[in-house]
Amino acid sequence: MGRGERVLPGVWRLRLPLPWPGVPHCNAWALAAGDGIVLVDCGMDEPGSMRHLERALEQVGLRLEHVRLLVCTHAHIDHCGQAAAIQARTGCELWIHPRHEHLTALSDDPEAALARRIEVARQSGVPAAPLSEWAEGRRGESSGMSGPLEPARDLVPGVVVETDLGPWSVIETPGHAPSHVVLHQPERRLLISGDHVLGRISLYFDHGYTPDPVGEFLESLDRVAGLDVRLTLSGHGRPFTDLPGHVEGNRALVRERLDAVQAALGARGEATAFDLLPEIYGEKLMPATAAWLLTKTLCYLEHLEVRGGVRRLQTDPQRWAAA
Ligand SMILES: [Zn+2]
Numbered sequence: 617m618g619r620g621e622r623v624l625p626g627v628w629r630l631r632l633p634l635p636w637p638g639v640p641h642c643n644a645w646a647l648a649a650g651d652g653i654v655l656v657d658c659g660m661d662e663p664g665s666m667r668h669l670e671r672a673l674e675q676v677g678l679r680l681e682h683v684r685l686l687v688c689t690h691a692h693i694d695h696c697g698q699a700a701a702i703q704a705r706t707g708c709e710l711w712i713h714p715r716h717e718h719l720t721a722l723s724d725d726p727e728a729a730l731a732r733r734i735e736v737a738r739q740s741g742v743p744a745a746p747l748s749e750w751a752e753g754r755r756g757e758s759s760g761m762s763g764p765l766e767p768a769r770d771l772v773p774g775v776v777v778e779t780d781l782g783p784w785s786v787i788e789t790p791g792h793a794p795s796h797v798v799l800h801q802p803e804r805r806l807l808i809s810g811d812h813v814l815g816r817i818s819l820y821f822d823h824g825y826t827p828d829p830v831g832e833f834l835e836s837l838d839r840v841a842g843l844d845v846r847l848t849l850s851g852h853g854r855p856f857t858d859l860p861g862h863v864e865g866n867r868a869l870v871r872e873r874l875d876a877v878q879a880a881l882g883a884r885g886e887a888t889a890f891d892l893l894p895e896i897y898g899e900k901l902m903p904a905t906a907a908w909l910l911t912k913t914l915c916y917l918e919h920l921e922v923r924g925g926v927r928r929l930q931t932d933p934q935r936w937a938a939a
């Protein structure tokens with residue numbers, strides 16, 4: 617069930633359920649703005665999802681009709697899936713970063729997007745049987761989007777989101793997704809961090825849209841590390857106070873994973889990304905998470921390649937070796 621709670625005067629957390637293993641909820645944030653609210657993020661579209669959002673709003677004395685503007689931290693379905701439905705109901709504008717092709721490629725042509733993912737998995741060394749089983753599970757899966765994204769404005773640096781708490785500035789933080797931004801309110805020392813920095817550290821990078829998502833993510837961590845922030849409102853989980861500690865935790869986990877990839881490759885001589893999964897993730901590797909972990913492993917390999925630690929061999933499926 618959707619749940620709403622006041623975090624600060626003029627700031628409400630709307631906790632919306634998700635149907636995903638290990639990720640039970642996402643947060644939308646309502647910010648007081650004149651006679652209405654700015655809604656930051658909005659949950660994915662699935663049966664009953666609008667009711668969850670409405671219920672969370674009702675619990676804090678708000679209604680969907682109060683939404684004057686919808687702003688999304690990034691183009692993942694748990695953050696922007698209900699955008700079209702909310703716009704249809706309220707007539708509000710949507711603001712989101714323009715680099716959202718990582719999502720729109722999927723929603724514009726799901727068959728082609730799936731075919732591309734299958735080919736990436738095959739090239740990464742996933743054997744035919746589990747791959748076709750995985751692909752079967754994806755076919756006909758709902759998109760999580762209530763309609764196409766129709767932004768009125770590009771959410772880029774220089775754009776200001778006006779609220780009763782003051783203006784929020786936009787900081788680009790690609791890595792988790794090419795379209796990721798965070799919103800900073802310097803006077804109140806607040807940060808809406810989306811999935812860039814989460815309370816419980818968990819890494820994810822969209823693969824295949826930029827040359828080095830892990831490198832971008834590390835740069836984006838540097839970008840928020842210096843901000844003066846007393847409370848961070850993240851895309852999942854409870855608000856937290858220790859932003860520098862969380863930034864350092866993310867850096868440490870990335871280092872740990874890169875070291876594990878480098879060590880596993882060193883021990884084996886050469887391997888596909890798929891070969892490396894059990895050595896990097898151990899018991900965390902399950903059918904439900906394998907595709908997600910493979911994506912991340914590809915991103916680590918590409919980052920190590922940029923840094924000169926590993927190299928691609930001329931093989932199909934793609935094998936990698938320590939440089
Ligand atoms: Zn995300």
Ligand SMILES: [Zn+2]
Pocket residue numbers: 642692694695811851852
């Ligand atoms: Zn998310």
